[in-house]
Amino acid sequence: MNDAIRPQPGILDIALYEGGKSHVAGIANALKLSSNENPFGPSDKVKEAFQRSVHTLHRYPNTDHAALRAAIGEVHHLDPARIICGVGSDEIITFLCQAYAGPKDEVVFTEHGFLMYRISAMAVGATPVEVAERERTADVDTILAACNGRTRLVFIANPNNPTGTMISAAEMARLADGLPPKAILVLDGAYAEYVEGYDGGAALVDARSNVVMTRTFSKIYGLGGLRIGWGYGPKAIIDVLNRIRGPFNLSSTALEAAEAAVRDQDHLVRCRNENNRMRTWLAQALAELGVPSDTSMANFILARFASAEEAEACDAFLQEQGLIVRRVAGYKLPHCLRITVGDESGCRRVAHAVAQFKGVK
Numbered sequence: 001m002n003d004a005i006r007p008q009p010g011i012l013d014i015a016l017y018e019g020g021k022s023h024v025a026g027i028a029n030a031l032k033l034s035s036n037e038n039p040f041g042p043s044d045k046v047k048e049a050f051q052r053s054v055h056t057l058h059r060y061p062n063t064d065h066a067a068l069r070a071a072i073g074e075v076h077h078l079d080p081a082r083i084i085c086g087v088g089s090d091e092i093i094t095f096l097c098q099a100y101a102g103p104k105d106e107v108v109f110t111e112h113g114f115l116m117y118r119i120s121a122m123a124v125g126a127t128p129v130e131v132a133e134r135e136r137t138a139d140v141d142t143i144l145a146a147c148n149g150r151t152r153l154v155f156i157a158n159p160n161n162p163t164g165t166m167i168s169a170a171e172m173a174r175l176a177d178g179l180p181p182k183a184i185l186v187l188d189g190a191y192a193e194y195v196e197g198y199d200g201g202a203a204l205v206d207a208r209s210n211v212v213m214t215r216t217f218s219k220i221y222g223l224g225g226l227r228i229g230w231g232y233g234p235k236a237i238i239d240v241l242n243r244i245r246g247p248f249n250l251s252s253t254a255l256e257a258a259e260a261a262v263r264d265q266d267h268l269v270r271c272r273n274e275n276n277r278m279r280t281w282l283a284q285a286l287a288e289l290g291v292p293s294d295t296s297m298a299n300f301i302l303a304r305f306a307s308a309e310e311a312e313a314c315d316a317f318l319q320e321q322g323l324i325v326r327r328v329a330g331y332k333l334p335h336c337l338r339i340t341v342g343d344e345s346g347c348r349r350v351a352h353a354v355a356q357f358k359g360v361k
């Protein structure tokens with residue numbers, strides 16, 4: 001034991017992030033509905049790009065990600081010079097904290113917000129500030145009331161995980177406008193593609209100098225295993241983030257697959273349509289069994305039970321049936337289970353199992 005060797009203050013206070021479970025002891029081929037993955041996976045064009053990349057694996061990837069940024073820019077009508085690509089949007093969140101927050105600074109997020117905001121803030125020695133939500137929905141006035149001269153970053157996912165709820169573009173603009181001068185508003189658009197016609201906040205980024213948007217290939221694009229995401233913001237902020245980005249942070253395989261993915265919007269639309277159809281079906285089926293949920297805008301449902309005990313018991317029962325969903329006690333929702341919208345047969349299995357759990361035939 002060497003007492004002289006110690007991590008930076010605050011690091012040992014970080015609670016380890018636990019990913020969604022992927023196995024149940026004793027059950028082969030359990031259906032994983034715990035990490036909001038796309039049940040259809042990436043498109044065939046993405047798989048072809050992935051396979052092609054095998055021929056250049058001895059080469060370093062390019063450092064500027066120009067081809068992928070150009071593709072994202074074309075598809076979303078954004079300036080590629082203001083796009084940065086990272087190892088998942090998690091890495092963009094990390095860069096923002098590293099570049100803009102440190103000891104004595106505050107990083108604000110909401111009660112049921114994504115756990116990585118807290119972890120990334122604490123990793124740089126900043127103070128995490130958690131703000132209450134109203135009925136599992138972010139509340140702009142409460143967030144603004146928590147901001148002060150020490151606030152450097154305000155993270156908000158829209159739609160939010162694990163609640164699935166969203167706030168309007170007008171509310172988001174009001175939040176951006178009300179922030180103290182040194183604070184950046186970070187709009188996490190991990191689920192933006194599930195909301196037809198929603199730009200993830202890109203227009204707000206363009207209209208303000210204090211807003212950054214993050215996006216990911218892990219959710220609707222079905223590439224969680226590859227680890228790739230991106231951010232869009234004011235040129236000055238993107239330039240700062242690029243200074244701390246490792247030059248080879250993304251593999252050539254990830255870059256080529258992501259480019260093929262963003263260019264295949266037909267696949268995205270098919271996945272969104274199917275997700276939204278089955279999400280409505282599943283939410284209604286569960287509601288009829290006495291398990292309500294807020295209207296979700298994403299690819300999961302936050303199912304509410306009568307108590308934490310009931311949620312836990314249902315989780316255990318679902319596991320026995322080979323269905324893995326997500327407990328969200330760590331998100332201050334101990335009476336809820338987050339259930340990823342799977343394909344049709346997956347959703348039917350969930351509804352059937354919850355019915356059995358509830359004792360309905």
Ligand SMILES: *Cc1c(COP(=O)(O)O)cnc(C)c1O
Nearest residue numbers: 088089090114161190216218229
């Ligand atoms: C899944 C998710 C992400 C994506 O993380 P990646 O690092 O891009 O895989 C970001 N934010 C939220 C709220 C998420 O749920």
